[in-house]
Amino acid sequence: MLSSIFVHIVDDDKSVCESLGDLLRSVNYQVALYRSAAEFLDIGRGQPDAPSCLVTDIRLPGTSGLELQERLTHLKIMLPVILMTGHGDISMSVKGMKAGAVDFLTKPFRDQDLLDAVAAAIRVDQARRQEAAKIGELQERFSRLTRREREVIAFVTSGFMNKEIASKLSISEVTVKMHRRGATQKLGVSSVAKLARMVEILDIQRLRAEF
Amino acid sequence: MAGAITSVCEGRLAMLIENPTLELETIAQAFLAISQAACYRGVAEAFLKAALEYSRAVRGAVILSAGSELLGNIDTSFLRETAKIFVSYPQQIEFRLPEAIEERVLICQEVVITHNGRINSALADPGGCPCGQDRIQLYLPVVHREQTIGVLYLESESRQKAFTSKCISALSMLALQAALSFKSAQLLDALRETSMWMIRGQTIGRIGSYRWNTRTQLTRASRQCYRIFNIDPDLNPVPFEVFKSRVHPDDFPGLERVLVQAASAKAPLNHEYRVVHEDGTILTVVAVGQFDLGPSGDLELEGIITDVTERKTAEQALVDARADLARAARLASLGELAGAIVHEVKQPMTGIIASASACLRWLAREPADVDEARKSVARIIQSACRANKVVSGLRSLVRDGQLQFARLGVEEVIEGVLLLLKRELERASIKLKTNFDKSIPYIEGDQLQLQQVVLNLVRNAIDAMCIVTEGDRALTISSKFVGGQAIVTIADTGAGIDPASKKHLFEALYTTKPEGLGLGLSICRKIIAAHGGRLWLESTTTFGTVFAFALPLHQSTNISEII
Numbered sequence: 001m002l003s004s005i006f007v008h009i010v011d012d013d014k015s016v017c018e019s020l021g022d023l024l025r026s027v028n029y030q031v032a033l034y035r036s037a038a039e040f041l042d043i044g045r046g047q048p049d050a051p052s053c054l055v056t057d058i059r060l061p062g063t064s065g066l067e068l069q070e071r072l073t074h075l076k077i078m079l080p081v082i083l084m085t086g087h088g089d090i091s092m093s094v095k096g097m098k099a100g101a102v103d104f105l106t107k108p109f110r111d112q113d114l115l116d117a118v119a120a121a122i123r124v125d126q127a128r129r130q131e132a133a134k135i136g137e138l139q140e141r142f143s144r145l146t147r148r149e150r151e152v153i154a155f156v157t158s159g160f161m162n163k164e165i166a167s168k169l170s171i172s173e174v175t176v177k178m179h180r181r182g183a184t185q186k187l188g189v190s191s192v193a194k195l196a197r198m199v200e201i202l203d204i205q206r207l208r209a210e211f
Numbered sequence: 212m213a214g215a216i217t218s219v220c221e222g223r224l225a226m227l228i229e230n231p232t233l234e235l236e237t238i239a240q241a242f243l244a245i246s247q248a249a250c251y252r253g254v255a256e257a258f259l260k261a262a263l264e265y266s267r268a269v270r271g272a273v274i275l276s277a278g279s280e281l282l283g284n285i286d287t288s289f290l291r292e293t294a295k296i297f298v299s300y301p302q303q304i305e306f307r308l309p310e311a312i313e314e315r316v317l318i319c320q321e322v323v324i325t326h327n328g329r330i331n332s333a334l335a336d337p338g339g340c341p342c343g344q345d346r347i348q349l350y351l352p353v354v355h356r357e358q359t360i361g362v363l364y365l366e367s368e369s370r371q372k373a374f375t376s377k378c379i380s381a382l383s384m385l386a387l388q389a390a391l392s393f394k395s396a397q398l399l400d401a402l403r404e405t406s407m408w409m410i411r412g413q414t415i416g417r418i419g420s421y422r423w424n425t426r427t428q429l430t431r432a433s434r435q436c437y438r439i440f441n442i443d444p445d446l447n448p449v450p451f452e453v454f455k456s457r458v459h460p461d462d463f464p465g466l467e468r469v470l471v472q473a474a475s476a477k478a479p480l481n482h483e484y485r486v487v488h489e490d491g492t493i494l495t496v497v498a499v500g501q502f503d504l505g506p507s508g509d510l511e512l513e514g515i516i517t518d519v520t521e522r523k524t525a526e527q528a529l530v531d532a533r534a535d536l537a538r539a540a541r542l543a544s545l546g547e548l549a550g551a552i553v554h555e556v557k558q559p560m561t562g563i564i565a566s567a568s569a570c571l572r573w574l575a576r577e578p579a580d581v582d583e584a585r586k587s588v589a590r591i592i593q594s595a596c597r598a599n600k601v602v603s604g605l606r607s608l609v610r611d612g613q614l615q616f617a618r619l620g621v622e623e624v625i626e627g628v629l630l631l632l633k634r635e636l637e638r639a640s641i642k643l644k645t646n647f648d649k650s651i652p653y654i655e656g657d658q659l660q661l662q663q664v665v666l667n668l669v670r671n672a673i674d675a676m677c678i679v680t681e682g683d684r685a686l687t688i689s690s691k692f693v694g695g696q697a698i699v700t701i702a703d704t705g706a707g708i709d710p711a712s713k714k715h716l717f718e719a720l721y722t723t724k725p726e727g728l729g730l731g732l733s734i735c736r737k738i739i740a741a742h743g744g745r746l747w748l749e750s751t752t753t754f755g756t757v758f759a760f761a762l763p764l765h766q767s768t769n770i771s772e773i774i
Binding site (some may be wrong): 013015016018019020022023025026027084086107108109110111112114 | 557
C-alpha cells in the first residue's frame with residue numbers, strides 16, 4: 001500500500017512538522033521529519049534511495065532553508081526543494097526560486113497546495129532519476145569498450161571516414177571496421193547518429209563531473 | 212566760517228571801547244555762541260571768532276585736542292593736519308608753536324605774550340602778510356581741570372591797544388567756556404556712541420529694555436521694544452492698555468498673575484508669553500525684570516524683553532522631530548511585534564489545516580484509519596491551544612496586569628498630563644480651559660494608569676479638533692465631586708463621533724484613526740474599571756464630544772487586575 005516515494009520535511013516547529021507529515025502520510029507518502037538543516041544533512045542521506053523531495057521552512061535555527069538549498073547544490077544532491085515561510089517574504093521567495101526551488105508556500109497554506117507541490121517535485125525527481133539511470137547504463141556500456149574501440153569511436157563521431165581513421169591510427173581499414181563494429185555492438189546502437197548523440201550525452205556528463 | 216570771523220571786527224572794535232555795555236553784551240554773546248556749539252569744530256570756530264572779535268587781533272588759531280595725550284606729544288612743528296581740531300584765520304595756514312614758548316604754555320599753563328615781529332609768528336605765512344613789523348603775539352592755554360587741552364593763538368598789529376589785562380582775562384574766560392563746551396561735546400559724543408552700541412546690541416540680540424511705572428501705568432522703552440511689540444515709535448511713553456493689546460489674549464491672565472506676584476513680593480520677574488502683532492504675527496518673548504522704587508518714589512518694573520521666537524521655533528522643530536522619531540520607532544516596533552505575532556499564529560494554523568485535511572483522508576480510506584484520524588485530531592487540538600496561547604500572550608503584552616494604588620489628587624493627575632501636552636495644544640491652537648473642584652479629596656489610584664487614561668482622552672480630543680478647520684478649538688477639562696465620586700469630564704469642540712462608530716467605541720482594535728491601534732479607549736475603560744469606576748461617552752454632537760469618568764475615593768482591595 002505504501003508507495004516508495006519519500007518526502008523529507010524540515011521545520012523547527014515540532015507540531016507543524018508532525019502535522020505536515022500526517023498529511024503526507026495520509027496520501028501514502030513515506031515521510032521523514034527533521035527539526036533542523038543539520039539533522040537532515042546528518043540523517044537524511046541514510047534514507048533509502050527512492051524518488052523523493054525536500055519540504056523545508058526558510059527560517060530555521062542555525063542553517064536556514066535557503067542555505068540548506070545551497071548546501072545541497074554544492075554537494076550535488078539533486079533533491080527537488082519546496083520552501084515554506086511564515087512571512088510572505090517576496091525577496092526570499094525570489095531567491096529561493098532562482099536557486100531552483102520547485103515551489104514556494106506561504107504558511108498557512110491549503111493542504112492541496114502542499115500535495116500539488118510535492119507531486120510536482122516528485123515528478124522532477126523521477127525524471128532526473130530516469131535520466132541518471134539512462135546515463136549510468138550508457139556509461140556502463142561505454143566502460144566495456146577497449147582503448148582502440150574508444151579511439152575509433154571518437155574519430156567516427158567527429159565525422160572521419162574509415163580510410164582516414166586507418167591512416168591516422170596507422171592501422172588497416174579492415175581493422176578500423178572491426179573495432180567500429182565491436183563498439184557499436186557493445187553500446188547497442190544501430191546508427192552513427194545514435195552513436196554521436198550517446199557520445200554527446202556522455203561528454204556532457206563528463207564535463208559536469210569535472211565541474 | 213572763519214572768513215566771516217573778522218569781517219565785522221573793524222567796525223565793532225571802535226564801538227567796544229566806548230561802550231562797556233556793548234562790550235559785556237559781546238562777551239555774553241561769545242559765551243552763548245561757544246556754549247551752543249555742538250561739535251568740536253564748532254566750539255573751536257566760535258571760540259576763535261569771539262577771540263578775534265574781542266581782541267582786535269588780525270590773525271589767530273585755535274587748537275583743541277580730544278585727548279590730552281595729543282597735546283602732550285606736541286612737537287615743535289604742530290601742523291594742522293596732526294591736531295585733532297585746528298581752526299585758523301586766515302584759513303589753510305600752518306601753525307608752529309615756538310619751542311621756547313611750548314613749555315610755558317602747555318605745561319606751566321601761562322599766558323605768553325611775545326613781541327617778535329612777523330618773523331617769529333607761529334603761523335606760517337605762505338602768501339605774505341600785508342601787516343607791518345610791529346607784531347605782538349598771544350599764546351593762551353585752554354585748560355580743563357588743570358589739563359591743557361588746547362591753545363589760543365592771536366596776532367595783533369597794534370602794540371598799544373592789544374592784549375590788555377582786561378582783554379586777557381576776558382579771553383581766559385572764553386577759553387574756560389571753550390574748554391567746557393569742548394568737553395561736553397566729547398561727553399555727548401561718547402554718550403551717542405554708547406547709545407548706538409546699545410541700540411545695535413539690542414537689535415542684534417532682539418532685546419529691548421523698558422521701565423514701567425505701576426502708578427501711572429506708563430512705560431518707557433527702547434526702540435527695539437517698540438519693534439518687538441509693534442507699537443508706533445512716536446507713542447512715548449506707552450500706556451499699559453496699548454501694551455496689553457499686544458499680549459496674546461490666552462497669555463495675558465498668566466502674565467498679569469506673575470506681574471502681581473512679583474510686584475507684591477518685589478521679586479525678580481521672569482516670564483515667557485506671546486505677543487501678537489496687528490498683522491497676526493506671533494512672537495514669543497521672555498520678560499525679565501525687577502520691581503523697585505523709581506526716582507519718583509513710584510513702584511517701577513525695570514528690565515529687558517527678549518524675542519525668543521526663533522529659538523522657540525528651533526526648539527519646536529526639535530521637539531517635533533523627536534516626536535516623529537518616537538512615533539516611527541513605536542510603529543516600527545509594533546510592526547516587528549505584529550510580524551512576530553503573525554508568524555506565531557500562522558505556524559499552528561498551518562498545522563491545523565494540514566492535520567485536519569489528513570484526518571479527513573484517514574477517515575476516507577476503506578476501511579477508515581480511525582487510529583491515525585484520532586492522532587490528527589489530537590494534533591489539531593494541540594495547535595489550536597497553542598494559537599490561543601499566542602493571542603493571550605499578546606494581550607498581556609499590551610498591558611501588564613497589576614495596579615499600584617496610592618493617594619493622589621485628581622487635579623495633579625490631570626495637570627501632569629497637561630504639562631506633557633502643552634506644546635501639542637499650543638501647536639494645534641487649542642484653547643485650554645480647566646475648571647477644577649477644589650473640594651475633591653484625595654483618591655486612591657494608580658497615578659501612571661490614570662494619567663494614561665487622561666492622556667488618551669486628551670489626545671483623542673486633540674485629534675478630533677485637528678480635523679475641524681472652522682471655529683475655535685477649545686478643550687475643557689472639569690472635575691467635580693458628586694455622590695462620593697470624583698467625576699472628570701473632558702470636552703472638545705471636534706466634529707463628534709459618527710453614530711456607526713459609537714457602539715464600537717470601547718471595543719479593542721476598533722479605530723477610526725489611520726494610525727490608530729484601536730486600543731486606547733478599551734484600555735482606558737479597563738483601567739477605570741479596575742479602579743472601581745466607570746468611563747463613558749457623555750455626549751457627542753457635530754459640535755463636540757464629551758467623555759467622562761468617575762472614580763471612587765477608596766479602593767476595596769489594594770491590588771486588582773486590569774484584564
